[in-house]
Amino acid sequence: MDENNTPGSTEPPSAALIAVTLPNKVTVLKTFPLPGIGFCLATASDKSLIYTGLSDFSILRANLSAEKIEPAAVGVNGHTSYVMGLVRCGETLVSGGYDCSLIWWNAESGEIIRRSSDAHARWIRMLAVSPDQTRIASVADDMQTKLWDAVTGACLATWGDYEAQTPQGFPSMLYAVAYSVDGKWLATGDRTGRVLVRDASNGQVAATIETPVMYTWDPTARRHSIGGIRSLAFSNDSSQLAVGGMGKVGNIDHLEGVSRIEVFDWQTGTRRLEIEDSKHKGLVESLQFGPQDAYLVAAGGDNGGFVSVWNMADGKLLAQDVAPMHVHDFELSLDGRSLIAVGHQQGAVINLFSVSG
Amino acid sequence: MSHVRSFGTCIPAHHAVSRRGFLSEGAVHAAGAVTVAGCFASDMGQIHALRSEEVARELRNQDKRVILLWLAGGASQFETWDPKPGAKTGGPFRAIQTNATGVHISELLPELSQRMHHTAIIRSLNTKIADHGGGADLVETGRLKDPGILYPDLGAVVARELGRLESKVPDYVSLYTSTEGRRKGTSGFLGARYAPMFLSESMIPLNIARLDSVAEIDHHARAGLREALGIRFAASRRSQTVDSQNSAYQRVQGLMASAELFDITQEPAEVQARYGPTQFGHQCLIARRLIEAGVPFVKVARAWWDSHGQNFETHQELCADLDHSMSVLLDDLEQRGLLKNTLVITLGEFGRTPQINSSLGRDHFASAWSCSLSGLGIRGGVAYGKTDPEGHTVVEGEASAADLFATILAALGIDHKHEYTVGARPVPLADFGSKPILDVLT
Numbered sequence: 001m002d003e004n005n006t007p008g009s010t011e012p013p014s015a016a017l018i019a020v021t022l023p024n025k026v027t028v029l030k031t032f033p034l035p036g037i038g039f040c041l042a043t044a045s046d047k048s049l050i051y052t053g054l055s056d057f058s059i060l061r062a063n064l065s066a067e068k069i070e071p072a073a074v075g076v077n078g079h080t081s082y083v084m085g086l087v088r089c090g091e092t093l094v095s096g097g098y099d100c101s102l103i104w105w106n107a108e109s110g111e112i113i114r115r116s117s118d119a120h121a122r123w124i125r126m127l128a129v130s131p132d133q134t135r136i137a138s139v140a141d142d143m144q145t146k147l148w149d150a151v152t153g154a155c156l157a158t159w160g161d162y163e164a165q166t167p168q169g170f171p172s173m174l175y176a177v178a179y180s181v182d183g184k185w186l187a188t189g190d191r192t193g194r195v196l197v198r199d200a201s202n203g204q205v206a207a208t209i210e211t212p213v214m215y216t217w218d219p220t221a222r223r224h225s226i227g228g229i230r231s232l233a234f235s236n237d238s239s240q241l242a243v244g245g246m247g248k249v250g251n252i253d254h255l256e257g258v259s260r261i262e263v264f265d266w267q268t269g270t271r272r273l274e275i276e277d278s279k280h281k282g283l284v285e286s287l288q289f290g291p292q293d294a295y296l297v298a299a300g301g302d303n304g305g306f307v308s309v310w311n312m313a314d315g316k317l318l319a320q321d322v323a324p325m326h327v328h329d330f331e332l333s334l335d336g337r338s339l340i341a342v343g344h345q346q347g348a349v350i351n352l353f354s355v356s357g
Numbered sequence: 358m359s360h361v362r363s364f365g366t367c368i369p370a371h372h373a374v375s376r377r378g379f380l381s382e383g384a385v386h387a388a389g390a391v392t393v394a395g396c397f398a399s400d401m402g403q404i405h406a407l408r409s410e411e412v413a414r415e416l417r418n419q420d421k422r423v424i425l426l427w428l429a430g431g432a433s434q435f436e437t438w439d440p441k442p443g444a445k446t447g448g449p450f451r452a453i454q455t456n457a458t459g460v461h462i463s464e465l466l467p468e469l470s471q472r473m474h475h476t477a478i479i480r481s482l483n484t485k486i487a488d489h490g491g492g493a494d495l496v497e498t499g500r501l502k503d504p505g506i507l508y509p510d511l512g513a514v515v516a517r518e519l520g521r522l523e524s525k526v527p528d529y530v531s532l533y534t535s536t537e538g539r540r541k542g543t544s545g546f547l548g549a550r551y552a553p554m555f556l557s558e559s560m561i562p563l564n565i566a567r568l569d570s571v572a573e574i575d576h577h578a579r580a581g582l583r584e585a586l587g588i589r590f591a592a593s594r595r596s597q598t599v600d601s602q603n604s605a606y607q608r609v610q611g612l613m614a615s616a617e618l619f620d621i622t623q624e625p626a627e628v629q630a631r632y633g634p635t636q637f638g639h640q641c642l643i644a645r646r647l648i649e650a651g652v653p654f655v656k657v658a659r660a661w662w663d664s665h666g667q668n669f670e671t672h673q674e675l676c677a678d679l680d681h682s683m684s685v686l687l688d689d690l691e692q693r694g695l696l697k698n699t700l701v702i703t704l705g706e707f708g709r710t711p712q713i714n715s716s717l718g719r720d721h722f723a724s725a726w727s728c729s730l731s732g733l734g735i736r737g738g739v740a741y742g743k744t745d746p747e748g749h750t751v752v753e754g755e756a757s758a759a760d761l762f763a764t765i766l767a768a769l770g771i772d773h774k775h776e777y778t779v780g781a782r783p784v785p786l787a788d789f790g791s792k793p794i795l796d797v798l799t
Contacts, residue, residue: 036445
């Protein structure tokens with residue numbers, strides 16, 4: 001195995017190596033149990049130490065370099081519902097959950113530094129941290145995007161611009177948020193498939209992108225809906241935006257739509273790629289571009305899970321495998337050759353190989 | 358006296374159905390059930406052999422009504438009436454205090470939480486059957502299927518017990534517009550007379566409008582002439598058959614006139630707005646209009662709660678619809694003085710599993726689930742029965758589908774042990790051995 005495949009690797013590989021070596025094999029290296037559903041993931045700078053927010057309301061820390069990975073709780077008296085968003089800013093962890101609260105933690109000691117109990121009026125769905133780690137963005141089912149000072153916890157801005165209800169009169173949801181790599185833009189995505197890209201400095205909407213296929217309303221058989229935008233990722237050069245979710249669903253009792261990704265040149269609104277996975281069904285829960293934007297890694301699932309690698313030159317599949325669980329979040333290693341994933345009752349370290357011949 | 362034999366019983370000739378009447382009833386009844394249902398529908402005297410007519414008349418005079426909100430597909434008890442916040446199985450939602458001391462329900466039902474004084478929750482249903490068809494058969498009729506007899510569902514029994522023979526409105530109306538899990542309902546051995554008026558494709562009944570080719574004045578003139586001739590005929594040839602013929606015509610005319618009951622645009626705009634924009638809200642308003650007009654039983658099906666994937670999102674949508682629509686309905690009934698005579702039920706074919714699957718869904722589960730009863734005959738603010746801390750089993754007050762059936766009948770003042778006689782077979786209104794849950798009754 002190439003040493004760059006280890007999750008703890010800190011040295012970025014040379015650009016030349018990445019440019020020519022696209023992964024063509026996905027392999028699960030190891031798994032570790034979680035005492036609930038791991039919804040979100042944050043890592044220390046060397047990526048060997050991970051934090052995950054769970055359905056048992058806890059945040060766990062796990063050392064991936066240990067021979068046996070044994071997650072342990074970070075602090076006590078934290079959230080009172082599912083923990084859905086987690087970011088790390090230096091030595092501070094910030095978490096958000098369905099209890100509508102944001103909590104600032106000392107990542108090392110687990111001590112609670114600050115708590116904003118009514119950060120949002122409804123469920124917090126996801127957090128994103130600015131590349132310089134000074135700002136945190138949160139999105140919630142109150143359909144608001146809020147910007148927070150990562151150090152003081154002050155709420156710096158509140159942005160709306162989404163409909164509170166779906167076109168059929170039911171509560172909408174604001175699932176996903178992502179910062180651009182240059183820190184200038186903030187993208188958000190809702191249940192009905194609407195993406196807003198904002199100027200992160202003032203909240204002004206710079207682009208509106210519609211992805212209606214991500215949302216299925218069943219007007220006849222079941223009279224409710226399923227789907228929504230579950231993941232967003234900017235390319236490393238911040239020019240492209242990948243949007244993840246699920247295609248149209250026939251029987252909305254299940255996550256039986258094909259997993260779906262749309263990639264946009266967001267400033268022109270041009271859809272560059274439309275990717276539907278014929279093999280794996282379910283939601284694309286997390287997305288990340290690989291080095292030099294050569295490929296895009298997607299993970300998610302239905303009753304099972306998947307990890308897929310897509311060529312960003314032509315949208316074709318490079319590599320794919322089932323994941324040991326429905327994946328809710330992952331982080332790619334700096335070299336783009338491995339990922340750490342958390343999901344339903346499990347976490348996993350998954351390698352992306354380039355196998356010749 | 359001559360007899361005709363049907364379904365294993367001898368029926369005196371004067372109770373027998375005329376050929377025209379038989380064909381008429383058969384035409385509106387499902388194939389296969391015609392023989393049994395059609396014959397017995399004409400012979401309520403035989404079915405009700407043990408009932409004092411005075412008791413029945415008194416019951417009907419009380420104008421009692423039922424609205425069944427059928428949560429088709431199976432709503433989650435965790436996300437409605439039996440929340441388990443903090444339990445491994447509890448899901449993400451909080452429990453909220455209701456206006457009944459000590460009673461908490463899911464935060465997804467905030468409006469209903471403030472109307473709990475009307476409502477009793479039963480948290481201890483164990484009905485065992487966890488497939489849609491079998492579960493619905495059991496819960497709707499209060500008993501297991503029997504190959505030898507077609508049991509009537511709750512709507513038909515209530516229609517039979519509370520409906521008036523001379524009524525010009527339907528006795529049993531069932532609205533089920535979604536296609537998934539659609540069930541018409543069955544009057545079983547009670548016959549076509551108590552089968553539901555079933556609305557599926559449209560909220561306005563089809564095929565009951567006066568033909569355009571018949572002018573309104575002609576329509577009424579024809580009815581007047583038929584009535585006059587009928588009265589003259591009956592004066593010299595009085596029999597149940599003749600009476601039945603006359604009442605059938607009256608009912609048809611009543612049904613034709615009842616079309617406007619389904620038209621919610623006749624309500625003030627403010628009332629329509631209160632019920633909200635959803636189809637379920639509209640149908641709850643129709644239910645109120647029907648109840649107010651004297652229909653004894655209205656079923657409004659809200660499909661489809663079968664949340665194998667994305668249970669929490671599904672319940673955020675559907676509970677919002679249920680919470681608002683049912684709350685407005687309860688308020689409306691109360692303001693009109695109807696709630697004291699109307700029982701409002703939420704019920705489905707089963708509940709959902711404690712386990713949360715990989716799709717963040719819950720699957721079918723019939724071992725420990727919940728329903729609610731509000732209004733007539735119900736002790737409000739009560740949460741009856743108990744499940745274990747993770748909701749896997751009933752630990753207190755276990756109730757079967759038959760017990761629930763008996764409880765509903767008891768709330769209506771109907772003796773659940775009263776027996777119909779089907780052939781030589783006694784069939785109690787609620788199954789043998791069933792017991793009403795007295796703790797939820799006034």
